[in-house]
Amino acid sequence: MENLCNFGEISFSAIEDKLSSSNDTFWHTKKVTEMKNVQFSLAEDQGNYNGIGSLCSNFCFFQDDPSQEEELLFPTNQQKFHHQQKSYQDHEPLDNLQFDMVQFDEQFETKKLPLCDTKKDKQYFQNTPLAAPVEILKNYGKGFKRLLPDEGKILHPVNDFGLVTDNDNERKLSTADIMKIAGTKFIQSSSSSESASGLILNHPFGFSFSGLSDEEKDDISLAESLLACAEKVGYQQFERARKLLSQIESLSSKTGNPVKRVVYYFAEALRQRIDRETGRVSINNMQKKESLFDPEVETKDLTPTLVAFIEDLPFCKVSMFPCVQALIENVTDAKKIHVIDLAIRKGLQWTILMQALQSRSECPLELLKITAISSGNTDTSKLVVEDTGKRLKDFAQSLNIPFSFDTVIVSDLLHLREDHFKIDSDETVAVYSQFALRCKIQQSDQLETVMRVIRTINPRVMVVAEIEANHNSKSFVNRFIEALFYFSAFFDCLEDCMKGDEKNRMIIESMYFSHGIRNNVAEEGAERKSRNVKIDVWRAFFTRFGMVETELSMMSLYQAELVAKRFPCGSSCTFDMNGHCLIVGWKGTPIISVSVWKFI
Structure with missing residues (x-):
């Protein structure tokens, strides 16, 4: 672990086989009464999209007392949400999967090293085969240990071995x-x-x-x-x-x-x-x-198969809700919120955010701005992102939320610069990355460029969800x-x-x-383009850019546990903590990591 202090030597290929995402640290059990302000509620069917049910129909943020667990999972008073249901049903469903060099102060200067050198990426043979x-x-x-609800508590470890x-x-x-x-x-x-x-x-x-x-x-x-x-x-x-x-x-x-x-x-x-x-x-x-067949291309569009993946398997939503919750908690005092999304796809996460912000009374929202970054085939990328933007604008209008949507489209992320972003001085900026960075591990120079630009923008928070695996x-x-x-x-x-x-x-x-x-x-x-790495590798990488990991709140953890309950197979969804990072797994096998970062 001492190598983590030597930032100049850090690379994905050097760290990955030495670090593990597993540890035996679990979050402490706490009273349900410590949870405040957020609940999930079941909304009625919200229309169809080419015969596909709405992806946002079953999971919504609402203001209530989350200690009433049965009411959360099986609300009987649907009239409370009927007016919102009617405003949603005319809009197509939204999904998500997955999914210039700048100057620094000497304190944060980083040495640019390839994170994945494919020229030297050859299999090696060990002297001791096993x-x-x-x-x-x-x-x-x-x-493994499974975290299950108990009377008066949120989560506690259970040995299922x-x-x-x-x-x-x-x-x-x-x-x-x-x-x-x-x-x-x-x-x-x-x-x-x-x-x-x-x-x-x-x-x-x-x-x-x-x-x-x-x-x-x-x-x-x-x-x-x-x-x-x-x-x-x-x-x-x-x-x-x-x-x-x-x-x-x-x-x-x-x-x-x-x-x-x-x-x-x-x-x-x-x-x-x-x-x-x-x-x-x-x-x-x-x-x-x-x-x-390119999964990265296929997941940018909404298909019945992807809808089934999101609706039937718990991982996307179980990881998405704590991410959104963490973002909300870091912009509670902001009247103008500007979120930079590194891989927006269909933007389901932002329909969740809008519903959460709709009922915020302490600090009325003046503007929610989403900026989507896209690269590659500029014409195709532009059409996909703009289509998502139109859907989000319609959704925001149905909730009467002041909303603005912008795009930053570059042919190559190496061309990304800070001045591509329209950021006003009175906006609170946050960065959202869900399964976006893993796609750039092989193009380490692009990943370096993205992180340097983000570092220069200096957002209040960066929320990251990634595949938790060493591939x-x-x-x-x-x-x-x-x-x-x-x-x-x-x-x-x-x-x-x-x-x-x-x-x-x-x-x-x-x-x-x-x-x-x-x-x-x-x-x-x-x-070999599929190169997932575990949270320890990302942790070492982010440190190079002056980023520090912050603790996920108990509310964020409770969001994940509560969403898992909504799935028939959700009891097999397991949760672990690696430092401040939440590890979402299946029967103990890590699947996704959720972490929150700030710049120092």
């Missing part, structure tokens, strides 16, 4: 649990060194596997074979890997249970990597195939294991939240998740 994978599997096997080790417990193992057990068996069967054996003895899954169902035993064997195949691919033992892969492919299925589904797509990615490494498929052909390791095997646990959690979530044969689920798995898996497993160097 050392790093063992550590990763060991970390994932620590069990017993569900795996208790043979009398009839609860089904999660997909991640299957992977943990498979990892332990893989280590036990592969390791002969004394050091690795020591790790196994301390591993929480070092127990007898009796008591598991036949299906679970089959799934564990299948996952163990996948790990063995990945190790052989990592050591370029391609013929041995092919033989093992053929068996894996025959037992996995994209329509089976979540374990068989996730193994199917990882096996598919391993096959593509082998074909690429052995010359059976050229890199150019793989790049052409990848260009046919930027130079080691193929390490990256494979990290991706396996991350996507296993998502496939498990889809199993609980969607029907097995649902069309949108199949699209999410076969296109969006398959693309992410393939990008992590089958590709290297500049081709």
Whole structure:
């Protein structure tokens, strides 16, 4: 950790394998009566958009006493909200996913270093084959704590590890649990060194596997074979890997249970990597195939699949509401609020903010200004952003909120400058970044430019939500294991939240998740654009720009917990704290981080 003090040496590739987002610090339990002013309430159906229900219909900010939990979740008095419902229903729904050099004082001068050097981004081979994978599997096997409501309290930690080790417990193992057990068996069967054996003895899954169902035993064997195949691919033992892969492919299925589904797509990615490494498929052909579907482009538009992802899976809204709450708390005394959004997409977050500001009485709002930043194809970007702006203007008008929308569109973020932003001296500026920075890890010079411009603007607060995963390791095997646990959690979530044969689920798995898996497993160097990093890496990066992390309020944490309750599968949504950062997970596996930053 001492390396964090040496800002000049910080880079994503240097830090990622040394830092973990996990710690055992949880927020203290507090009385519900400490929560004030904000509640979620159910609004009636608000019309349709091409046959798709409104995304903002179920989650609204309203002023009330949040200690009345039943009233929050199941309000009986709908008349209170009827006038707002009528004003919303004519507007199309809004979604979000995901999702010039300036001078500094010497105190904040930063040395520009590449955060991701794709020219040097080649897999490396460890002298001790199992050392790093063992550590990763060991970390994932620590069990987890779930934060649940209790009488008179908001949240408290509960140890759920017993569900795996208790043979009398009839609860089904999660997909991640299957992977943990498979990892332990893989280590036990592969390791002969004394050091690795020591790790196994301390591993929480070092127990007898009796008591598991036949299906679970089959799934564990299948996952163990996948790990063995990945190790052989990592050591370029391609013929041995092919033989093992053929068996894996025959037992996995994209329509089976979540374990068989996730193994199917990882096996598919391993096959593509082998074909690429052995010359059976050229890199150019793989790049052409990848260009046919770009998730970053697809998520800028509203589709039935994306709507289903937002509506059925809890992560987007569970992370969005504490972000908006944190922003509100930092601009409570501002009459003119100017928010710079680094990736606005359809702007669902701003409909939430508007509803919260509508009832603010202490400091009446004179203006809410949103500035959206976009780059790339300027014509296409302009149309997408302007369409979002029109929808937000209509929504603000329906709430009688003074609203202004502006855009900053550049062909390349390297061209972004402070004077692109129309900022008045009496405005309070905030920056909102939801899944925006991860897209620029590979283009480290662009990311540097964006952060330098933001530093010069000096906003009151910057709210950040990012994917909490390490998909930027130079080691193929390490990256494979990290991706396996991350996507296993998502496939498990889809199993609980969607029907097995649902069309949108199949699209999410076969296109969006398959693309992410393939990008992590089958590709290297500049081709690998999916490079998520954990909060510790972002924390070190932000420090270079004179940023300090601030504590999320109990209200923000309560917002996340309350939104999770609104989903049928929300009880499997888990919460952890890493320093001041909220980690939203699925059955203990980290998925998203939410953090708040200020400039010093």
